[in-house]
Amino acid sequence: MIGEATRSEFAQDKSDDPVVKAEIDNFEREALAWRAGGGLGDDFRPFRLQHGTYGQRQANVQMMRIKVPHGTMTPDQLHAVADCADSYTVRKLGHVTTRQAIQLHFVKLEDSPKVMRRLAEVGLTTREACGHTVRNITADPLSGIADDCVFDVTPYAEAAMRYFLRNSVNQKLPRKFKITYSASPEDRGLIPMHDIGLMALDRDGEPGFRVSVGGGLGAAPRVADVLVDFIPVHEQLRTIEAVIRVWDRLGERRNKNKARIKFLIARLGIDEFRRLYEVELATLPPAGHPQYREPDFTLIEEAPAEASYASSHGRAAPRPGFDAWRRTNAIKQRQAPYHTVYVLLPIGDVSAEQMHALAEIARKYAGGHIRTAATQNLVLRWVHEDDLPAIHGELADIGLAEADALTISDVVTCPGADTCSIGVTSSKGLGTELRSRILAGNGRYRDPLVNDIKIRVSGCPNSCGQHHVADIGFYGMAIRSGERQLPAFQLLLGGSAQGEGRLATITMKIPARRAPDAFEKLLDAYVRERNDGERFGAWSGRVGTAHVQELLAEYKAVPAFNEDPMAYVDWGQTKLFTLDDMGEGECAV
Ligand code: HEM
Ligand code: SF4
Structure with missing residues (x-):
């Protein structure tokens, strides 16, 4: 304990x-x-x-x-x-x-x-978070606690992080390299869009990983290929290292726009890449060699000691909204009676004051177990069922008890043009507007299949908001109208990062100010036209791009400046849209 x-x-x-x-x-x-x-x-x-x-x-x-x-x-x-x-x-x-x-x-x-x-002072670093390096290593935030977990991947992700951090093999790669781990077939680590992804598997009682390589988003998205169907867990570091070494040697270095490993794999084909990988692997020391660190199994969490969680101090009365919040934001762990609580952070933002309060709430109710999630939320694990009303109340006190985590209103956005030097439009601005339309819908979006829709917004085609894997994705662009430019979004439909992954289909350009109206009409059409139980991605695939274009044709028109000057002002902004303040991208420096 x-x-x-x-x-x-x-x-x-x-x-x-x-x-x-x-x-x-x-x-x-x-x-x-x-x-x-x-x-x-x-x-x-x-x-x-x-x-x-x-x-x-x-x-x-x-x-x-x-x-x-x-x-x-x-x-x-x-x-x-x-x-x-x-x-x-x-x-x-x-x-x-x-x-x-x-x-x-x-x-x-x-x-x-x-x-x-x-x-x-607390063991955190910004080292190799940007640049041509192995970036932050991600993992399923429910690893080890969700019902569907094969095993807890956390110690393996940690071992990989420690192995590659400051490692000479990782200092001058052709481009960035993103590693992720998934603990279950639900694939909350988003493997199809990663440079390398490790999926936990159990083969006749032996823990291991299926390894996929060559996924990525950006202007040229690609779904990962399976490199190896199964490696035992102790082979993971040399497997990743061999993949990196092949790419480091053969990857494009002059044209940074073609330098990610996905381009090398697309050029060689996965079979040839696999052959080169196997040759490379044979040159590396065996898995038991001291250079490959052992996973730190103390990272596997156990139930918090009785005294550290608050249920021993008495129960709180549920506040208004508790039941709805519990339904969407509290997930039963495989370890009864514990729950994992999703703290919904609107478009990923959290204030310093809220972070301080959350740290103490986590200490009090979650045994100190906090995770960030790729859905831009925080996750508090190991909350005792009896403490759910109390933690909900304390989250409400700091403005973080919004229900509907992981539903349509939990919009994901990149930082966008508000701060990003190469951003075109305000992804946070559109994300905030979509959220408020959904929240103002007063139950209009309560339909479970609608609720399940995932929205992701990026401020340019680079896809930092992962619009390619959304049911409804948007990326920012500019449209010229005479002498002026106005902010717009490309609408993409039917993407998914689960299973084999599916890239969203580019559907149509819409001036930014009209995108929320188009979005609402799209949802209405989906509800009207879907077959029984048909999910959004299946519907949009079935009806096709031309149908959606026709449906939303009225939102496509670019208004003249004197007819609608506000169309030339981006969401969340007060001045006319301009790209003059755009800087130089640093992603390929
Ligand atoms: C041409 C330049 C850039 C390209 C091609 C690019 C591409 C991408 C892609 C494809 C992703 C997301 C999907 C993934 O996780 O793999 C990503 C993640 C991200 N990007 Fe960019 N990006 C660029 C520049 C920037 C800039 C300038 C910023 C903001 C200052 C930014 C912020 C982010 C953020 C916040 C993420 C999530 C990343 C993380 O936590 O590691 N990106 N980028
Ligand atoms: S590069 Fe584009 S997608 Fe990435 S953060 Fe900037 S605006 Fe968003």
């Missing part, structure tokens, strides 16, 4: 670790030298990205991406992120990303080493 998730080394204080200390001191020196006009000069940018620090649309401020390996956090770690958001960001906000990291925006460059030091 454990009280809080601090047993494993994953959360240890790293501020005195000589490697970490020297790394941050070095970053600080280089940042100051660059500011003074010297130092690394143009090479400072890739160096900064290697340390998880991105440029922003706004001059002189940075976005810092904090890696949260397998999404697992302790209360102390969440407090540290909250401290950084509070002390070093203008808006005092954190943003949970579609890959389980947490981003801080509007950080001054000179403050970024302070952020790194505070994070190091």
